Amino acid sequence: MAINISIFIVFLLLGFGVLSFIIPEVMPIWFYVLIPLFILLFGGFLLWINRIAFKKRGYALREKDLLYRSGILATTTTIVPFNRIQHIAVNEGVFSRMYGLAALEIYTAGGNSSDLTVSGIEREKAISIKEFLMNNINFTSDSMPKDEENTPTPEL
Amino acid sequence: MFTDTLQKFVRAMWVPLFIALYRMPAKAIPFVLLGALGIFAIIGLVAYLRYRNFTFFLDEEKQEFVVQSGVFSKNKLSIRLDKIQQVNINQSVIQKLIGVYSLNVDTAGSGDKEVSIKAIDHHSAQILKARLLERETPVAEDEVTDQEPEVAQKPLLKISLASLLKVGLTSNYRRSLAVLVAFFFTLYDNIRDFVESEFLGEEELERYINQGSSFGFSVFLAVFFGLFILTFLVTLIRTIIKYYDFQILKQKQSLHISYGLFAKKNTLLNPKKAQIVSYSRNFFQQKMNVLKMRIKQASSQEVKQDGKKNESSVIEIPGADTFEKEQILRVIYDKAVEKGTVFNPNYRYVFKGVYFGLLVPVVAFLLAGFFINKELQSFFLLIPLYVVVALLFIYLGFKNYRLFVNDDFIIKKSGAWEVQHEIIEPHKIQAITTQQFLWHKRSDVGHVILHTAAGNIRFRFANFTQINQKINYWLYQIESSDKSWM
Numbered sequence: 012m013a014i015n016i017s018i019f020i021v022f023l024l025l026g027f028g029v030l031s032f033i034i035p036e037v038m039p040i041w042f043y044v045l046i047p048l049f050i051l052l053f054g055g056f057l058l059w060i061n062r063i064a065f066k067k068r069g070y071a072l073r074e075k076d077l078l079y080r081s082g083i084l085a086t087t088t089t090i091v092p093f094n095r096i097q098h099i100a101v102n103e104g105v106f107s108r109m110y111g112l113a114a115l116e117i118y119t120a121g122g123n124s125s126d127l128t129v130s131g132i133e134r135e136k137a138i139s140i141k142e143f144l145m146n147n148i149n150f151t152s153d154s155m156p157k158d159e160e161n162t163p164t165p166e167l
Numbered sequence: 168m169f170t171d172t173l174q175k176f177v178r179a180m181w182v183p184l185f186i187a188l189y190r191m192p193a194k195a196i197p198f199v200l201l202g203a204l205g206i207f208a209i210i211g212l213v214a215y216l217r218y219r220n221f222t223f224f225l226d227e228e229k230q231e232f233v234v235q236s237g238v239f240s241k242n243k244l245s246i247r248l249d250k251i252q253q254v255n256i257n258q259s260v261i262q263k264l265i266g267v268y269s270l271n272v273d274t275a276g277s278g279d280k281e282v283s284i285k286a287i288d289h290h291s292a293q294i295l296k297a298r299l300l301e302r303e304t305p306v307a308e309d310e311v312t313d314q315e316p317e318v319a320q321k322p323l324l325k326i327s328l329a330s331l332l333k334v335g336l337t338s339n340y341r342r343s344l345a346v347l348v349a350f351f352f353t354l355y356d357n358i359r360d361f362v363e364s365e366f367l368g369e370e371e372l373e374r375y376i377n378q379g380s381s382f383g384f385s386v387f388l389a390v391f392f393g394l395f396i397l398t399f400l401v402t403l404i405r406t407i408i409k410y411y412d413f414q415i416l417k418q419k420q421s422l423h424i425s426y427g428l429f430a431k432k433n434t435l436l437n438p439k440k441a442q443i444v445s446y447s448r449n450f451f452q453q454k455m456n457v458l459k460m461r462i463k464q465a466s467s468q469e470v471k472q473d474g475k476k477n478e479s480s481v482i483e484i485p486g487a488d489t490f491e492k493e494q495i496l497r498v499i500y501d502k503a504v505e506k507g508t509v510f511n512p513n514y515r516y517v518f519k520g521v522y523f524g525l526l527v528p529v530v531a532f533l534l535a536g537f538f539i540n541k542e543l544q545s546f547f548l549l550i551p552l553y554v555v556v557a558l559l560f561i562y563l564g565f566k567n568y569r570l571f572v573n574d575d576f577i578i579k580k581s582g583a584w585e586v587q588h589e590i591i592e593p594h595k596i597q598a599i600t601t602q603q604f605l606w607h608k609r610s611d612v613g614h615v616i617l618h619t620a621a622g623n624i625r626f627r628f629a630n631f632t633q634i635n636q637k638i639n640y641w642l643y644q645i646e647s648s649d650k651s652w653m
Binding site for chain 2: 075084
């Protein structure tokens with residue numbers, strides 16, 4: 012997440028730089044100083060919020076279900092029982108791969124609002140959780156309506 | 168098949184076709200006719216090819232229904248019989264002329280698992296219906312006659328024309344009204360443009376309007392009432408045409424629902440696959456003892472993201488009375504639906520309604536009246552009336568917002584003008600989400616969302632400790648029960 016924010020800030024600064032070239036009139040000095048300052052402050056604020064959000068995040072693998080908790084202003088906890096999981100995917104983004112992290116995605120029949128994504132856990136742990144779930148859950152015929160499709164799991 | 172292809176073509180092309188026809192000089196007509204003939208021939212060819220390349224059969228040993236289609240790219244679709252949620256047999260006006268039906272199979276999976284057989288004869292439709300949903304083999308192939316076995320059974324629910332009238336008058340007025348208002352405005356614009364350009368200059372028009380202002384006002388009032396009545400009439404007619412002769416029959420494991428005046432629709436559904444059953448009625452409907460029920464089944468995600476409602480994942484029963492509602496619920500759930508322990512919302516529930524429904528509009532209107540458009544101030548007298556009505560609605564909404572919980576059912580009641588009950592069984596829950604805002608921690612208030620395959624049920628401002636206990640119990644029920652949700 013921190014990397015996302017940094018990239019966003021860099022883009023903002025770049026945008027500002029381009030803009031300042033495009034504008035024909037020369038603005039007073041404070042323009043060139045204050046706005047980048049604001050952008051940097053804003054970036055700092057975002058990073059701080061991100062840190063707090065990170066501390067508030069958590070997941071728990073219990074005997075028969077999986078919990079995921081997140082949120083700063085509102086603590087949102089989602090619980091998915093094992094026997095309601097449709098399928099599981101381990102997803103690695105470009106940056107996550109650099110740090111050896113992955114995201115565990117749990118899909119349910121309840122639509123996007125009840126799908127869990129636990130991001131930022133170590134790749135090995137994510138894979139082991141996935142293996143555990145695949146082996147221990149008795150996937151009855153009812154819980155896998157999408158058995159004809161293959162979910163891509165980039166595990167390499 | 169031909170008419171279906173033609174219909175698809177016309178639907179896709181009607182805009183350019185219309186424009187072309189409109190702007191055509193008379194000389195070009197023979198070319199147009201030739202072109203049209205050519206197009207018909209092509210459509211005929213395409214339809215024939217599609218017809219030849221479309222087959223379907225039932226795989227007994229694998230318990231699958233297989234459909235193969237496609238002229239250039241061959242498509243093979245196999246659907247497991249126990250995934251079939253619903254079978255629709257419909258007949259549009261054109262199909263009735265030809266004497267064929269269309270058969271639609273609906274599954275709980277993603278959108279591409281749905282099958283639509285566009286032209287099938289009555290006999291095959293009956294056999295398929297028996298095999299697909301009820302999974303029984305008919306006694307002997309040649310014994311399945313065209314005679315409908317349903318005739319012998321008494322319908323579970325039959326909506327009379329009177330009930331339809333009652334329902335038609337009291338519901339769905341919003342959509343008809345919106346359409347009529349839009350129509351009226353465009354008409355008004357067109358008339359005004361026409362009048363301005365052809366007859367009077369603009370100043371003359373203004374003068375004319377100002378002179379006849381009192382006359383104009385009464386005209387306006389007449390038009391308004393006319394619109395009002397027209398809305399009701401249109402709603403009524405639409406309801407009657409759509410739901411004419413609405414019947415529900417219970418057939419072995421499924422419910423057979425049929426309705427329609429011009430285009431007939433037949434739906435078979437397995438009640439075990441229903442996810443959320445809801446019934447609702449507005450103030451007038453309550454006085455007339457008629458309510459609307461909806462049975463929601465698992466719907467695919469693409470449908471939900473679209474915003475468009477997939478017609479086949481919600482089954483509507485437009486007008487049943489209280490007794491019939493109990494009957495239908497008993498058939499769906501195999502037992503009577505009872506309300507259990509009550510959960511009330513915390514008084515904080517009211518805040519949002521008061522803020523967004525009362526304070527913000529009133530303040531905005533006052534500001535607009537003082538600063539933007541002085542003429543609005545004449546309407547200020549209406550504000551107290553609005554406040555009273557808004558308060559009434561907020562109070563009613565709060566009084567009606569309840570969650571009833573027992574071992575078998577979870578029922579959410581809500582609404583002010585239109586009171587709705589949503590019923591689910593615990594084992595239909597897919598996941599549970601709780602949400603608690605920082606400032607509610609001390610007052611022990613929180614929200615809970617029950618996710619099902621047909622949508623979410625939210626109960627907000629519950630007592631957080633109590634609802635968490637219930638959530639734990641529901642999780643226990645889901646995790647320890649073998650009952651399938653589909």
